[in-house]
Amino acid sequence: xxxxxxxxxxxxxxxxxxxxxxxxxISGHATLYWYQQILGQGxxxxxxxxxxxxxxxxxLPKDRFSAERLKGVDSTLKIQPAKxxxxxxxxxxSSTSGGSSPLHFGNGTRLTVT
Amino acid sequence: xxSVGLHLPTLSVQEGDNSIINCAYSNSASDYFIWYKQxxxxxxxxxxxxxxxMDKRQGQRVTVLLNKTVKHLSLQIAAxxxxxxxxxxxxxxxxxxxxxxxxxxTQLTVLP
Numbered sequence: 001x002x003x004x005x006x007x008x009x010x011x012x013x014x015x016x017x018x019x020x021x022x023x024x025x026i027s028g029h030a031t032l033y034w035y036q037q038i039l040g041q042g043x044x045x046x047x048x049x050x051x052x053x054x055x056x057x058x059x060l061p062k063d064r065f066s067a068e069r070l071k072g073v074d075s076t077l078k079i080q081p082a083k084x085x086x087x088x089x090x091x092x093x094s095s096t097s098g099g100s101s102p103l104h105f106g107n108g109t110r111l112t113v114t
Numbered sequence: 115x116x117s118v119g120l121h122l123p124t125l126s127v128q129e130g131d132n133s134i135i136n137c138a139y140s141n142s143a144s145d146y147f148i149w150y151k152q153x154x155x156x157x158x159x160x161x162x163x164x165x166x167x168m169d170k171r172q173g174q175r176v177t178v179l180l181n182k183t184v185k186h187l188s189l190q191i192a193a194x195x196x197x198x199x200x201x202x203x204x205x206x207x208x209x210x211x212x213x214x215x216x217x218x219x220t221q222l223t224v225l226p
Contacts (some may be wrong), residue, residue, distance in 0.1 A: 004157070018202050033214075042203050042216030043158065056213055100207070102148055103214055105157030 004106035011113045018080035021109045025073070025094030029093065031055075031070055033103060034077050035091040043091055049075065066092050082113045118147075118204050118217040126223045133191040133219045137204035142185060146213070149178060149189045150203045158203060158216075161189070191222075199224045 005024040013019050025032050030051050035043035048055040048067065051072040060067065064083070069075040079086055089110050093103040118139045128131045139147070150158035159182040162173045163181050164187070171178050177190040191198055201219040208215045 041207075045213050045215070048213055065191065093157070098129050100146060100161055102160040103158075104160065105150075107155070107157045 004018045004092055004104055006106035006109055007092075008018055008109055009107070010110045010112075012114065013082055015113050016081040019111060020076050020078045021073045021092075021111075023077070023092030023106060025075070026104055027093070029094035029096055029104070030072070031097065032075050033093040033095075034067055034075070035093065035105075037089045037091055037108070038087070044059050047094070056069065061066055079111075082111075084113050087111055087113045090103055118187075118206050118208070121191060122220055123218065124180050124221045125221070126225055128225050129194060129196060131194055132192045133189075133198070133222060135189045135202050135219055135222065137187050137189075139185050139187070139204075139206055139208075141206070141208050142182075144208055146207055147178070147180065147187055148205045149176075150205060150216075151198075152201045152203065152219070154200075161202075162208045194224050196221075196224050196226070198222060 007022050032049045034046040036046050037043045046060045047057040047067045048071045049069040052069050065079055067077045089108040091105050091108040095101045095106045148163040149161040151158050151161050152158045160178050163169045164178045169180055175192045180187045201221050203216050203219045205214045205216045
């Protein structure tokens with residue numbers, strides 16, 4: 001079984017620029033998550049999708065972050081404009097049935113904002 | 115605030131010894147817990163999970179113990195190996211939509 005795929009692996013941008021991350025979940029996984037992991041901390045949920053609908057985006061800074069999951073498969077997370085504090089690893093995860101089954105994570109995109 | 119939290123940010127053990135990583139949770143209604151291992155430069159990797167109707171669950175070299183009375187769970191790693199060096203997280207679906215919430219992690223270092 002192929003794992004969760006994410007790209008790019010690394011990204012360096014200047015503040016106020018925009019950036020996008022892509023995620024392809026495990027085939028058949030209906031639930032998709034984006035997490036932000038700041039160095040030294042545990043992952044923090046940004047947004048959760050069930051198929052192509054948003055289940056929870058309460059911790060997504062909507063003035064600058066947006067995410068979509070067209071067709072209920074792949075997903076993109078965008079930041080525009082980026083701030084220095086957005087420097088983090090952005091992790092995508094998927095699962096078969098929300099919070100009652102393990103999440104499978106990709107290796108993340110490491111974003112550095114200078 | 116956090117629903118789950120780990121007791122120690124770092125733990126060092128000798129190769130071959132057993133490791134015990136502890137985690138406390140605050141929500142008495144939590145019914146499912148997962149342990150993840152995160153190696154440097156990688157995403158968290160599922161290790162083992164346990165549901166609240168169990169007190170103990172064993173995997174390959176790992177055992178999770180759940181004490182609902184004191185809201186505590188632990189991950190035990192037998193015969194710790196260098197490849198076990200990583201950050202370990204406990205997590206539970208404590209969000210309103212059962213979103214998985216992570217603790218702050220314990221860095222396990224295996225000494226030769």
